[in-house]
Amino acid sequence: MLIRPAADIRPSEITDHAVYLDRRRFLAVGAALGTVLAAGKGMAATSDDAPTPFEAVTTYNNYYEFGTAKEDPAVTAPGRLKVSPWSVTVDGECGRPGTIGLEDLIKPVTQEDRLYRLRCVEGWSMVIPWQGVPLAAVLKRFEPNSKAKYVEFTTLADKAQMPGIRVAVLDWPYVEGLRLDEAMHPLTLLATGLYGQALLPQNGAPLRLVVPWKYGFKSIKSIVRIRFSETQPLNSWQKANRREYGFYSNVNPEVDHPRWSQASERRIGEFRRRKTLMFNGYADQVAGLYAGMDLRADY
Amino acid sequence: MRWLKPAAFTVSLLPLAWLAWQASYGSLGANPVEFINRYLGDWALRFLLIALAVTPVRRWSGWNRLARLRRMMGLFAFFYVFLHLASYVGLDLFFDWAALWKDVLKRNYITLGMVAVLLLTPLAVTSTDGMIRRLGGARWRRLHQLVYVAGILAVAHFWLMVKADIREPLAYALILAVLLGWRLWGFAGRRLRA
Numbered sequence: 001m002l003i004r005p006a007a008d009i010r011p012s013e014i015t016d017h018a019v020y021l022d023r024r025r026f027l028a029v030g031a032a033l034g035t036v037l038a039a040g041k042g043m044a045a046t047s048d049d050a051p052t053p054f055e056a057v058t059t060y061n062n063y064y065e066f067g068t069a070k071e072d073p074a075v076t077a078p079g080r081l082k083v084s085p086w087s088v089t090v091d092g093e094c095g096r097p098g099t100i101g102l103e104d105l106i107k108p109v110t111q112e113d114r115l116y117r118l119r120c121v122e123g124w125s126m127v128i129p130w131q132g133v134p135l136a137a138v139l140k141r142f143e144p145n146s147k148a149k150y151v152e153f154t155t156l157a158d159k160a161q162m163p164g165i166r167v168a169v170l171d172w173p174y175v176e177g178l179r180l181d182e183a184m185h186p187l188t189l190l191a192t193g194l195y196g197q198a199l200l201p202q203n204g205a206p207l208r209l210v211v212p213w214k215y216g217f218k219s220i221k222s223i224v225r226i227r228f229s230e231t232q233p234l235n236s237w238q239k240a241n242r243r244e245y246g247f248y249s250n251v252n253p254e255v256d257h258p259r260w261s262q263a264s265e266r267r268i269g270e271f272r273r274r275k276t277l278m279f280n281g282y283a284d285q286v287a288g289l290y291a292g293m294d295l296r297a298d299y
Numbered sequence: 300m301r302w303l304k305p306a307a308f309t310v311s312l313l314p315l316a317w318l319a320w321q322a323s324y325g326s327l328g329a330n331p332v333e334f335i336n337r338y339l340g341d342w343a344l345r346f347l348l349i350a351l352a353v354t355p356v357r358r359w360s361g362w363n364r365l366a367r368l369r370r371m372m373g374l375f376a377f378f379y380v381f382l383h384l385a386s387y388v389g390l391d392l393f394f395d396w397a398a399l400w401k402d403v404l405k406r407n408y409i410t411l412g413m414v415a416v417l418l419l420t421p422l423a424v425t426s427t428d429g430m431i432r433r434l435g436g437a438r439w440r441r442l443h444q445l446v447y448v449a450g451i452l453a454v455a456h457f458w459l460m461v462k463a464d465i466r467e468p469l470a471y472a473l474i475l476a477v478l479l480g481w482r483l484w485g486f487a488g489r490r491l492r493a
Contacts, residue, residue, distance in 0.1 A: 055329070056329035059328070059329055060328060060329030060330060064463070064464075068463070068464040070328070070329070070330070071328060122462070124330060124333070167464070167466070169463045169464045170463060240463055241463075256405075259406055259407065259408065259459065259460070260402075260406060261398070261401070261402070261405075261406075264398075266330065266332060266333075266391075268329050268330055269329075271332070271390075271393075272393055273391075273392075273393070273395075
């Protein structure tokens with residue numbers, strides 16, 4: 001059965017690179033275009049979701065391997081992170097483990113455009129036009145076996161390239177995980193680009209995960225290893241503070257972070273806070289994954 | 300030394316001037332509201348520590364004219380504290396009083412911050428010569444010892460807010476520990492001699 005992701009935000013709304021380069025005008029035109037599209041087609045949901053300017057997407061980043069301030073990664077990552085050649089080791093509970101070059105991993109799958117909301121656990125959000133491939137299509141080639149219940153991802157951890165690693169803010173390397181059905185969900189993307197160009201180092205070049213219904217820290221950057229496992233992976237933030245960060249980390253306005261409310265968020269570029277949506281607005285497509293679960297216990 | 304006070308006053312306004320300058324060029328980054336709030340909070344804490352450092356530095360250096368700056372530094376601390384609070388209520392929450400009340404009750408770091416503001420307010424109000432006279436020196440001094448508690452609360456407020464990288468609040472905590480430790484040392488010494 002082929003499950004097509006419902007077009008929540010249509011790819012055609014994504015601005016191409018040429019327009020991006022003319023971004024001052026793009027901002028004004030984009031806003032107008034969004035409004036016209038929304039009004040013309042009665043798509044109320046999308047009028048809110050104008051893409052966040054490229055400038056903001058590439059200068060306001062959480063990537064602690066390159067420093068803990070938002071503006072650090074854009075300064076320290078470019079020129080330091082060597083994105084080519086890049087290979088990914090796939091192992092664990094699967095029939096065809098191995099180490100594979102990035103090209104060979106991505107090329108067999110058709111690239112797609114996805115305009116997704118990104119909600120950070122800190123209470124801010126963006127809308128980002130990604131390019132990438134559905135994670136499911138990539139994972140299937142490695143033939144996960146019947147014991148594969150989870151997928152664990154690991155970020156590069158190289159002192160020589162990543163100045164932030166010298167500080168033990170987190171237990172490096174950064175690790176994240178998904179349940180296999182979450183990983184195989186059609187919304188889950190393995191991204192290689194944004195705004196029509198290759199990912200910049202500060203955005204997790206050359207290969208990162210994008211799971212739009214979960215808090216941003218689940219969308220692990222610069223992936224070097226993918227492991228199928230029978231047991232639930234211990235993701236880095238959960239390891240750092242189990243009380244505040246769980247495994248699932250689904251965007252949920254009703255379950256607060258112990259230290260701050262998750263009921264609202266500031267969309268980057270906007271002044272007033274807006275209400276946070278259940279599963280970041282993707283409930284129609286993903287709520288079924290969590291049927292019967294207590295989302296307060298499995299935060 | 301007639302220049303000392305005007306010079307200190309001007310220098311103390313520079314952080315605010317820099318913020319206004321950056322804001323006028325729209326160069327406060329992708330999240331200006333967060334930037335303004337954090338920036339003002341940083342300077343509120345710094346001026347609180349500067350105010351607390353006036354007396355120890357005066358004693359160590361023997362430069363007694365510094366005493367004239369103590370009140371000004373304390374008032375600048377309160378000034379930046381007020382701006383920090385105003386940016387949180389006005390810019391971040393956009394005067395959503397219900398959300399503010401919930402934050403104050405539920406979020407430890409906000410509770411501590413608010414208590415610190417409440418402790419500092421009577422100190423700012425009683426900073427005039429007239430109030431010192433009216434209260435009497437001894438009572439005024441005892442009241443103004445609240446600044447030690449406010450300092451501890453302010454550092455805790457910052458510490459509890461950060462996600463994982465505690466280096467910055469740790470640095471402030473160490474400076475505060477030195478400034479308060481020095482006073483405790485003097486207090487214990489006087490007790491022993493008495």
